Amino acid sequence: MSAGTDDPGLAGSEPILETENLTKQFGGLTAVDGVNYSLRSKGIRCIIGPNGAGKSTFFKLITGRLSPTEGAIRYRGEDITELEPYERVRRGLSMKFQDVSVYPDLSVRENFRIAVQRHTSDYDDAVSDLLDVVQLQGKRDTLVGDLSHGQQQWLEIGMATAIEPDLLLLDEPTAGMTVDETEETGELIQSLADDGMAVIVVEHDINFVRQIAETVTVLHNGRIFTEGSVEEVENDEDVRRIYLGEE
Numbered sequence: 001m002s003a004g005t006d007d008p009g010l011a012g013s014e015p016i017l018e019t020e021n022l023t024k025q026f027g028g029l030t031a032v033d034g035v036n037y038s039l040r041s042k043g044i045r046c047i048i049g050p051n052g053a054g055k056s057t058f059f060k061l062i063t064g065r066l067s068p069t070e071g072a073i074r075y076r077g078e079d080i081t082e083l084e085p086y087e088r089v090r091r092g093l094s095m096k097f098q099d100v101s102v103y104p105d106l107s108v109r110e111n112f113r114i115a116v117q118r119h120t121s122d123y124d125d126a127v128s129d130l131l132d133v134v135q136l137q138g139k140r141d142t143l144v145g146d147l148s149h150g151q152q153q154w155l156e157i158g159m160a161t162a163i164e165p166d167l168l169l170l171d172e173p174t175a176g177m178t179v180d181e182t183e184e185t186g187e188l189i190q191s192l193a194d195d196g197m198a199v200i201v202v203e204h205d206i207n208f209v210r211q212i213a214e215t216v217t218v219l220h221n222g223r224i225f226t227e228g229s230v231e232e233v234e235n236d237e238d239v240r241r242i243y244l245g246e247e
Contacts, residue, residue: 016075018038019071020071024061025069031054043198044214045201049218049225053219053221058219062200063085063088064084064088065085075091075093076091076092094165100152103144104144106144108147111159115162119163126162133192139151148181149181150181153174157185167199174203175204186211
């Protein structure tokens with residue numbers, strides 16, 4: 001398995017997302033250590049690794065929540081290393097973090113309207129489309145605070161897709177969900193990928209990774225340890241040792 005590459009058949013194409021020597025240090029701790037990561041094709045890609053591997057820090061660097069100590073981030077060939085998060089969103093890179101960030105005292109429809117109003121004047125059709133995507137048409141007038149945890153997560157995923165991004169970044173989207181909600185979330189993410197969106201998912205749940213991932217990247221000690229299909233990664237003895245806790 002190779003590290004930091006995607007489909008070899010697309011090696012000559014311009015990456016959707018690329019990092020070069022991406023490094024983040026906090027005092028004497030190096031959380032992300034010279035990561036060279038390249039996403040050249042659409043579909044679903046998961047990033048996994050044990051606690052402390054650098055997954056969340058890497059994610060925050062890509063989204064602009066953190067600034068790198070060294071290195072560069074390019075999105076569709078443009079250097080976005082110094083751009084603010086909202087500037088990255090304007091370029092078609094959308095994100096959903098682990099903590100749910102919605103408006104609990106507003107209805108589902110009103111939350112979606114807030115998400116679409118900066119991008120289209122045709123609010124009603126755009127909101128209706130999003131309600132269909134996340135299967136919340138029957139909850140359109142429900143206060144978000146009355147939704148289940150899973151439904152709130154789906155709402156926020158829908159809000160993140162309101163700009164019709166080329167790349168969607170999801171940080172542990174199934175955290176706190178039931179088994180059924182987790183499966184439905186996988187189906188939702190797969191439907192987005194089927195519609196032509198590239199999706200990167202940071203995830204702990206290996207069963208969920210099996211459900212959705214086309215390619216898996218394993219981080220360990222802030223570096224890309226290996227990369228490949230779910231089957232290849234699970235059959236790697238070193239990955240089983242560091243990630244799955246097997247000796």
